[in-house]
Amino acid sequence: MLSGLIYLLLTLGSFCLWSIGFNPYSCPSSACSAVSYIFGRPLLLWGAAYYSLSAVLCFGGFTATKKKAALAIIYGGAAAHALLLFLAWRGTGELCPVCLKFLLVEVLLAVYVTIYPPRRVFLVPAVLAGAGLIMVAGLLAFNPRVVPAAAAPAVPPEKVISSVPAEKEETASLPKQDFVEKKISTGSKSLPSSVKTDTNKHPGLVVTTMDNRPVTLDLAARPALFVAWWCPHCDEALQEMAQLPEDRQPYLVFTYLRGNDQGDIKAKLKRNGLEGATVYLASEPPEGVKGVPALVFLDNGQVSHVEGVKAVEEKFD
Numbered sequence: 001m002l003s004g005l006i007y008l009l010l011t012l013g014s015f016c017l018w019s020i021g022f023n024p025y026s027c028p029s030s031a032c033s034a035v036s037y038i039f040g041r042p043l044l045l046w047g048a049a050y051y052s053l054s055a056v057l058c059f060g061g062f063t064a065t066k067k068k069a070a071l072a073i074i075y076g077g078a079a080a081h082a083l084l085l086f087l088a089w090r091g092t093g094e095l096c097p098v099c100l101k102f103l104l105v106e107v108l109l110a111v112y113v114t115i116y117p118p119r120r121v122f123l124v125p126a127v128l129a130g131a132g133l134i135m136v137a138g139l140l141a142f143n144p145r146v147v148p149a150a151a152a153p154a155v156p157p158e159k160v161i162s163s164v165p166a167e168k169e170e171t172a173s174l175p176k177q178d179f180v181e182k183k184i185s186t187g188s189k190s191l192p193s194s195v196k197t198d199t200n201k202h203p204g205l206v207v208t209t210m211d212n213r214p215v216t217l218d219l220a221a222r223p224a225l226f227v228a229w230w231c232p233h234c235d236e237a238l239q240e241m242a243q244l245p246e247d248r249q250p251y252l253v254f255t256y257l258r259g260n261d262q263g264d265i266k267a268k269l270k271r272n273g274l275e276g277a278t279v280y281l282a283s284e285p286p287e288g289v290k291g292v293p294a295l296v297f298l299d300n301g302q303v304s305h306v307e308g309v310k311a312v313e314e315k316f317d
Helices: 002-020 044-060 067-092 097-115 121-140 232-244 264-271 307-314
Strands: 170-172 179-186 188-196 202-211 214-218 224-226 251-254 293-301 302-308
Touching: 002 044, 002 097, 002 121, 044 067, 044 097, 044 121, 044 293, 067 097, 224 232, 232 264, 232 307, 293 307, 302 307
Parallel strands: 170 214, 224 251
Antiparallel strands: 179 188, 188 202, 202 214, 224 293, 293 302
8 A cells, every 4th residue: 555655646746747847957957858758758757657557556456466567567667767867877977866866766665565565456546546547648648738948957058158249249130229238247257138228228139140140139020939959848849930930930049058059959950840940049048037948029118038838839829
């Protein structure tokens, strides 16, 4: 009974983390960035499926009547999780502390079930666990498109695009103006804010092109979509953008850069149907934007934004 309840709690924990938008970019490390999706489905949903299946095996008494098969599933899931953590560590040199805690519980539960296999059938909990398994399986099968925003990385990006004097700047969809530059503190030196305002209070975004030429994007002409090439959730926003008519597509700005990003950016565009699209770069999004994907736009003359795939898609509509 105890092991089944813990597996059921792990199922709820995984599902809740997925539903509130927990992902590798909001945890203290970026360790899981390469394995946050499997077959296009979030890793947390795969985990919820494994936990709910294990709960069914425990509540249904299968760990006693079908011990070898049940333990193969339970140990197999823990081993798969350990392998994913190893691959993440090998690729980044970091380990996600949240995933480590889940894995530790999985291993302890597997050992506990091996020594004390539940022999009784607990019908009501087994039905609840089965219902959870069916629900998670449905989510995996239909690959839900509503994914919360990825949070900004805890570690500052390695590459920062330095500022360029205003008189040397070019302007995209906006005549040259006399801009008043706001400053933000970035430690030992000051970098320009992403938002500039001309003498007519006309907001624009200061970014650079792929060949590092500074431009100012006119937010009155169209909004700007901020994404990161390493963000899995941004794929959905890019796919939605690709479906829009060209005259309705926002400016596309890649942010939270990590150095030597151009190859990864081009690969991400190609995967999401935007090969050859005009791309801009920014070391960070405007002040107030906490994560990507994010859409920055004018609302009654004021710069505003929304974050997350669902919110961005609603703005596109």
